[in-house]
Amino acid sequence: MQRHRIVARPDWQTKVEQVGLTYHTVGGQTYWDESTYWEFTAAEIDRIEAATAELQTMCLAAGDFILDHKRLDDLRIPHTAAARIRETWNAEPPSLYGRMDLAFNGRAIKLLEYNADTPTSLVEAAVAQWYWLEDRFPEADQFNSIHEHLVAKWKDLSSYVHEPVYFACERCDEDWMTITYLRDTAQQAGFKTEALAMQDIGWHPGLGRFVDTANRPMETIFKLYPWESMLGDRFGPQTLETLSATQWMEPVWKMLWSNKALLAILWEMYPDHALLLPAYLDGPRELDAWVRKPLLGREGANVTVKLSGITVDDTEGRYGDGGFVWQQYVDLADGGSTRKVVGSWLVDGEPCGMGLREPDTYVTSNASRFVPHLFR
Numbered sequence: 001m002q003r004h005r006i007v008a009r010p011d012w013q014t015k016v017e018q019v020g021l022t023y024h025t026v027g028g029q030t031y032w033d034e035s036t037y038w039e040f041t042a043a044e045i046d047r048i049e050a051a052t053a054e055l056q057t058m059c060l061a062a063g064d065f066i067l068d069h070k071r072l073d074d075l076r077i078p079h080t081a082a083a084r085i086r087e088t089w090n091a092e093p094p095s096l097y098g099r100m101d102l103a104f105n106g107r108a109i110k111l112l113e114y115n116a117d118t119p120t121s122l123v124e125a126a127v128a129q130w131y132w133l134e135d136r137f138p139e140a141d142q143f144n145s146i147h148e149h150l151v152a153k154w155k156d157l158s159s160y161v162h163e164p165v166y167f168a169c170e171r172c173d174e175d176w177m178t179i180t181y182l183r184d185t186a187q188q189a190g191f192k193t194e195a196l197a198m199q200d201i202g203w204h205p206g207l208g209r210f211v212d213t214a215n216r217p218m219e220t221i222f223k224l225y226p227w228e229s230m231l232g233d234r235f236g237p238q239t240l241e242t243l244s245a246t247q248w249m250e251p252v253w254k255m256l257w258s259n260k261a262l263l264a265i266l267w268e269m270y271p272d273h274a275l276l277l278p279a280y281l282d283g284p285r286e287l288d289a290w291v292r293k294p295l296l297g298r299e300g301a302n303v304t305v306k307l308s309g310i311t312v313d314d315t316e317g318r319y320g321d322g323g324f325v326w327q328q329y330v331d332l333a334d335g336g337s338t339r340k341v342v343g344s345w346l347v348d349g350e351p352c353g354m355g356l357r358e359p360d361t362y363v364t365s366n367a368s369r370f371v372p373h374l375f376r
Contacts, residue, residue, distance in 0.1 A: 001040050001106045003338060008035045009135060020181050021128045023174045026367045032124060033369040034132055038340070038356055040375040044106065045143045051109040051275055052100055052344040052351035058273075059114065060349075062265050063089060063256045074281055075259040076295055076323045078231055081252060084240050089253040094157050095348070096182075096222070096249055097122075097150070098257070101364070102342040105334035110277050111266070112330075112341065113293070117250050117258035118224050120174055121343060121370060123181050125355030126150070129372035140374040143354050147185065149347035154189030156348070161247060162219035164192040166212065169224035171197050174366075179224050186222075198225050203235045210238070210246050222249040226258070228296050260295050260325045279327040289329035291362075294319035300365035305329060313362040332359070341368075 009015060016024050016032055024032040066072065067089060072082050099119035101112040126146035133142045167183045169175035176195075183193045194212065201218065202211045209217040223230070227250075230239050243252065256262070263279035270276060284290045284306075292304040294317075301317025307329060332339035341364050345353045359368040 001044055003038055016128045019127045019131055020123045020177050033371050036371045038373040042375055045375050049351045055111055056349050059257055066256055075261045085253050088251045093251045094160050097347045100344045102344055103330045104342050110330055113260055114257050117254045118226050120178050121355055122178050124370045132372045137374050140376055142374050146345050146353040149352040150185040151188045153348045154186045164194045166218050166221045167195045168198045175224050220247045227255045260293050263327055264325050277328040279325055284326040287328050290326050291329050292324050292326050295323040300363040303363045305362040315363050
């Protein structure tokens, strides 16, 4: 595994915008950074793929464990959602994708967290870095069959979902381009689709249904919007009450995995597992170097990093009152100067690609650079 510097394509902004990556610059700083790339060996890619598959199997067991041992309170999940989570876990309604964030130094692989409900950086991982590879290194390969897996999954869902398939998110550029891309994969599988903002989804009291802007009942909705936010919204109760009439993707059981309490549950179930870091819900315990993360935090907000009693990072945000998990600190730079996080993508639970982020600080945020990769 090697990091290389290279001259970016002269027209790189235009090229990535043409494939949907319109948010290549954040706050005046380069987010998509193709002046750098990471080169892996085929054996290293095989290890990442195998580790992701093993972690997925462990997460499936953790879902059963949480429900069988009545541990939803540890996840701070509202009691009103418990029955629906159990029902959907057992019924297995359609689920599309997720992203595991991994630390990998060429030797050890460790799970940092599982973005199982609303993962982003999809356009850059599935599309932008593939076209970069074709332009710059057409003879090389890339761990990236995300697009093909997404289209195939939609085809598998032809008898389960209803048309039009709605795609919804909040009004921000990255989220909108993410659902635009996902909408394209559904269309390539033959579905009619429509897109709208989450704020434009209506509730029709007479029909007892969620409706679009034309007051048409919505039967299948892919939402890039957290379940915990949905349940806290005005029509959160109706969301749970109408699950038999409205099919949400991702399903509500994803709350079991998108919650960082999962990290502590996994460590409890699999102590000293080679793919896990020690993690606890009641404090750092024996850990001398640790990262404290909010159970429902996003984009690096409200994260504290403490090394040998010294706080080296403490980010702000709005997620500080929903409980925390303490996880052992791992050096993402492995003693070097560049930190990196491997985002390992799964579609229908199957590993199918990855993207790399390079945070400048101890905490990975939405502004941390995305860099492409290849393997030989």
